[in-house]
Amino acid sequence: MGHILIKDLNKGFIEQSKKQSMGHVIIKNLNKEFIDRRKKSRCRSDAVPKHNRIPVLDNINLEFLNGEMVCILGPSGCGKSTLLRIVAGFDNAFSGNVLIDGKAHSGPSSDHIFVFQHSSLFPWMTVKENVELGLRAMKDQEEKEEKIQEYIDIVDLGGFEMHYPHQLSGGMQRRAELARALAVNPDILFMDEPFSGLDFLTHMRAREEVVNVHQFIGITMLIVTHDIDDALVMGDRIIVFSSRPARVKMARKLDFPRPRDFEKQPELNELRSEIFLMLGVPHAV
């Protein structure tokens, strides 16, 4: 896989390395509340009483650097997906500032692609047509075909171009989705539990693939996960959230060389135990 990638990527991604300065995210004093609608409708007064608002994100201050792969961990329901959706521009009901490359964000954009938790490939389009969505603007048909093929090859789906999503396995669907996201040539890639629902081996392979893709393309990637091992193996940095309302409990740079191995890198293993403890599992198994 590795050398094939290098060969393909040298051809196609030179222009992307010039984009390295993009994909810088600053989150300042971010607060987010959900309103409990059930309680609200029972209450007659117009003003929503304070106790009916459920704080989800509590004063989050974070910075994601260009080309950084950051894994966000936290107990389930703590608001990590919510944070991702806010940064991606899908949720505007928050207070505080989210700056992407110095600009306050305004809605979803093809510069920041979101890979959804459940497959969001269009089931009525083939793999090729799905990947093509990100390259619609290209005029030169030949060049476009070449690009499509390039991205399909990156995720190792050559030969499945004409397959519909329902004809692919779960792992292949995720890869196709990754190809579609990369084809847009975004500055930032958001992934919300990208490996959930995959079997163990597919999970491992998909994880490796994402790490490879990140090393070669070098765009900013924000990955929300509940899998501590995923975060430790993949991330340049990990951020651990507390339970709701989410606060940043820990932000740690991971200076471990890849490929990472818990047995050969005792410090990594220590960190793993520490995070397990932090998230409420006293003995890392």
Next chain:
Amino acid sequence: MNLFFGNSNKPQHLTILAPILSFTLLILIWDIITRFSGWSDQVFPGPLKVFISIHELVLDGTLLKHTVASLFRVTAGFYLAIITGIPAGMILGRWKPGMIMLNPVIQFLRPISPLAWIPLAMLWFGIGDPPAVFLIFLSAFFPLVVSTMTAVLEINPVFFQVAANFNFSRFEVVTKIIFPAILPSVIQALRITVGIAWLVVVAAEMIAVNSGLGYLILDSRNALRMDYVMAGMIVIGLIGLILDFIMKRLGKIDSVFWGNISH
């Protein structure tokens, strides 16, 4: 088991042979009943007499003429319903206030049998094709609006977020998401409504016009030619079968077939 589920190694043979067998059986029972019921040929003609009559009607061209007339009305009314009903359903599915306002009206009009409109249709459109086409339109329009609307409402909201993420234009949202997403359900609805339309055309032709298979049956009754009545019934059944077959094939196109998997 294989006989019923077609899982044997020769399913094609079975799907052709089994229906032939059941139709033969049906004709056999029909023949036996006519022979032993004691009814005369004029009251309950047997299969042989009816097939000879069909042959006669085919040869002198009346059957073709009436079939074409009926098919024309169904096609006209059905297409009218498609070009108005499907866009209406799409709009209502995406425009909530419109849906809240109009859905009760549609649900109120929908259960009224198209046949109940016959007196009004004749008064408004006179005699001839227009009232029949109008009735067929009515019979197909409401089911199409409702099923299109439901299909639009059922589109996975994530697809619209993807659309926003990929900077889709409004036009692209319609052509690349809404339309293909509802296609499987719409084809299913078309299959059902073409059946309803075909039911209604026969009834409509018995009243307002002087051509078509419904008219053939009524006219033959007046002439006490039960063999022609049954000939008309058989042709109606056959055409219904063909229409359904065509609609079923549409649902098997690759880009539509995903609907069978995910639903």
